[in-house]
Amino acid sequence: MASTPDCATAFSAALLELARTDERICIVNNDSAETHSALGFQSELPDRFVDVGIAEQNLVGVAIGMANAGLRPFVYSASCFMASRALEQIKNAAYTNANVVFCGFVSGLAYGALGGTHHAVEDLAWMRAIPRMTVLAPATPVDTVAALREALTHDGPVYIRIVSKLDTPELFPADHGFAYGGSEQLREGEDVTLVGTGLLTSRLVEAADLLAADGVRAGVLHLGSVQPIDAEAIGRAAARTGRLVVAEDHVLNGGLGGAVAETVVRTHPVPVLQIGVPNEYAPIGPAEFLYEHFGLTPQGIAKRVREWLA
């Protein structure tokens, strides 16, 4: 299982590759080219690379203006600053149905010791609340590039929650395509289904292996498309295993767990265990320390599931 390049690097490399032949593709960024691996794009395609400086509301407004002319702007920013500071501009992008791709880098708790200003753990809830907004949270480098290709052909705004700074094992073959509004059943299981997105998906696969060693047969469902969401697959999993566990590096209010719970109460009500960031701010420490703190590791997840099923 290769772990390089990481999701963010793979995304930026693929975008540059696509931009060589698709002249509509631009990057608009906020003094963050190096952090999000966009230096190559900047030096090779300087005319289609705009750095607005440290100004996220301007960043998003500029991108919407460019999309109006038929360009395909990719807004490059740490998700903590873009999704929050420019939320109203993003909402208006959706209202306008602008073809802008919002690339939320360094998602979740990856910024570690920088603390609450830099943790991006509310973005799924914010984006999911916006009509017409497509919300994707790919799990691995291959999945992230597949999400990019999907976003490029999509009509309307897309938010992609990108894993940066943390390694994820690859789960998909190189020719994997992104299932818009669909899902990936990564493990079959009868006792419980572990549902995840983004960074947590690969950790759920490992958790399922740990649980298997204890005789718990856990299925794993990856919902890379958070909006629209695969209600059918969720309903199937609920019917088959009778219990769902949702894990995410996001607050419990309104994230993937919220989306799954909303879905099952409409289709096939079953108990749902949510694992994520409770309604509090994270302590200070390196990213992996924070993931352990909230039980968002394979071991932490397996433990919670065992306790829940006991």
Add this chain to the structure above:
Amino acid sequence: MSSQDVALVRRQAARARALALTTVSTAGTGHIGADLSAMDILCSLYFSVLRGGPEDPDRDRFILSKAHASAAMYSVLALKGILPEAELSTFGGADSRLSTVVSTRVPGIEFNTGSLGHGLSLGAGAALAARVQGSGRRTFVLTGDGELQEGSNWEAAMLAASRKLSSLVVVVDRNLAQKGASTEDINALEPLEDKWRSFGWGVRTVDGHDVEALLDVFHGAPLEESRPTCVIASTVKGKGVSFMERNLEWHSRRLTPDLLDQALRELEHGIDA
């Protein structure tokens, strides 16, 4: 201001630089270029200008809007005796109080900044509160220059001038650098003095490493009656360490033990800039 103050500030700034360098090196994380750029400004404020300790409700308010200069800030708080010096070694570590952008977990920090462009609005509010409460306390905000690209700064600048907030002082750490390049190449700020002046502020540009000049302008504020004051402090990112000065890489590069030794030696002997 006395010549003793100037000497004290200089001495403390040298000590604080050494502490900040050691702090980021031990932690393997931080923003040392920004720390060293701001250090003489911070020490001038903390060792001569700001009145009242953290517990005093009528203390002058200081807001570090460029919150990534956290190792500098914590080093100064340690020298002031507000934060135990030994705690600096926990910077950014598991369960530490010392977030790598400043936060209110740390005694002496007023606000959670770190998302750039928040400080001046907070400062305008703090100055308005002082007026409501009939207090003569002052409010100082330290902002980066790249940070001024955030539009919220200019919303606050307009308000502060229209409300005649003469107790408010913004210090711009004008090192000409932001993260990826010069501010003038990314989204130009110049003519910066004119901008502030046209927004209704009293403005002076000083050498941000000249303690005497800094103390002079801080103690003398407001520069103009009934106007807020903007001090544009011309600084050098990485000031005091030859291999860091004006080198953008040192925005957030790791400081290895070897380089730390070299940096500390330079501080001891002074460098030919």
